[in-house]
Amino acid sequence: MRPRRSLLGWMLVAPATIGVACFLILPVLLALGVSFFDWDLLGTRDFVGLENYRSLLADGALLNSLLVTAVFTLLSVPLSLALGLILATQLVRALPGSAVVRVIVVIPWVCAPLALGVVWTWIFQPSTGALNTLLGIRVEWLTDPTLALPAVAFVAIWQNVGYISLFFQAGLGRIPDSIYEAARLDGAGPFQTLRHMTIPLLRPTTFFLAITQVVASFQVFDMVYALTGGGPRHRTEVIASLVYHEAFQNSHLGRASAVAVILFLLLVVITVVQQRWFSSRITYDMS
């Protein structure tokens, strides 16, 4: 009986294991290998050791992308979390009509970031777009080197707030009303309640969202591709855009792989550090 059960277990996990081995683990190892080669799309391949890493550092492309991605993350993640929380506190009051709003605000999350990026490109057009026409101004939102990255971050925030608010709504729903009742009897105002009770009690939700949103924003690609393509002057060239440009436009697969390897290591570090940082702070058990 026992060997048969083992065989059955292995048979059931076999397809998924083959998939993970061939299409996740092998590619990661291959990326590491290719990063040591001068490798182009036509098939030329020469071993160059760490040359790809050295040249990426020397010409500033890597540092630029890391900086752009970091700024994008710092602009978009804290703001979308804060706005998502505010929206959630209003939605959970469950006033008549709020059920409709709850559905509306999640719509952008099911839409392709690529398509949304194209729509916002049209809205942002300097002379014919809806935004400038509405405001009666002529601002180059996506081609001005200082405005482009904030504009991209704005669209990312716009897409994510409703989705983030879903998690906060669920988190708020788990806080018992009796705690609020007690606070009210003790004379706590709404802002004191928010600061000293709601936000600390939501820490597990915030922790989860912070990690997943930071990790996601380090991988952003589609939306940037549609909005700016990485320009102007590489000011919005996030890490994923750099990988794409190096590989499929400049035909430097080795350099692209080196960027990918660094991104992967960075994400592992970010996840571990965030895990440490959040778990070292007090969490409240509400079960």
Add this chain to the structure above:
Amino acid sequence: MKKNLARRALGHGATYLVLLAAALLTLAPFTVSVLTSLTSPRQLAQQGPLHLPAPPTLESFSTLLSSVDGFVTPVAVTVQMVAVILVGQIVFSVLAAYAFAHLRFPGRDLLFWVFVATLMVPQVVVVVPLYLMLSEAGLRNTFWALVLPFVLGSPYAIFLLRENFRQMPSELMDAMRIDGAGTLRLLWNLVVPLNRPIIVTLVLITVVTHWNSFMWPMVITSGPEWRTITVATSALQSQYSSNWTLVMAGTTLAMLPLMLLMIVFQKQITRSVGGTGLR
């Protein structure tokens, strides 16, 4: 008492202000997309983007659906791609998750740990090596290249399903086993029906993820033959960058099916996402 009432009215007013602002800001870009797509190019050139289409015209949509490099092929390709990936992912993920949750076999825990570790691998990291592998296999610009990397199951789905399967009492399954039911029948008649909510959630997530996926289809396909709908939308933007009525017809077509799906399954989506911690 009166003061209390006034304060409550004020509170409700503030809430409605926030909700109204959120709803309007969310809907505005979609409204622009739909209105522009229904406007004639001539009217758009004369009156700008903020006028209602007068009269509304389906010209852009019919151009898009009738031309050779139009949207009919990409829609068909995307539907097939999503269908194949969906069936494969759900079937193979259910099989693996059941084995991880309820069967004992050597290497199980180590293997599961490896699966969880691969959750950290981002698409951007594997896109170049996957391109090399599938090109080497002669699969560039084929349907198989679109589905092969995803069809054998996803670590994420397996992880979520395993958590849910573990909560099922094993007595129930033992009782069925004594009745002589095979594993596949057990899965189909007991495990799947008992875990319907999480499976529905996974179906929705899979459809949304792969309908919207862009980087991989763009990289591995070339030309109009195996283009997905996102790749076609992007191509439209770069080819007809000044013909915004046509481009907005494209984005509207790309987004509409999932918006409808969202409205139909709103309860499942809003409830499950907040509850299970998805994506």
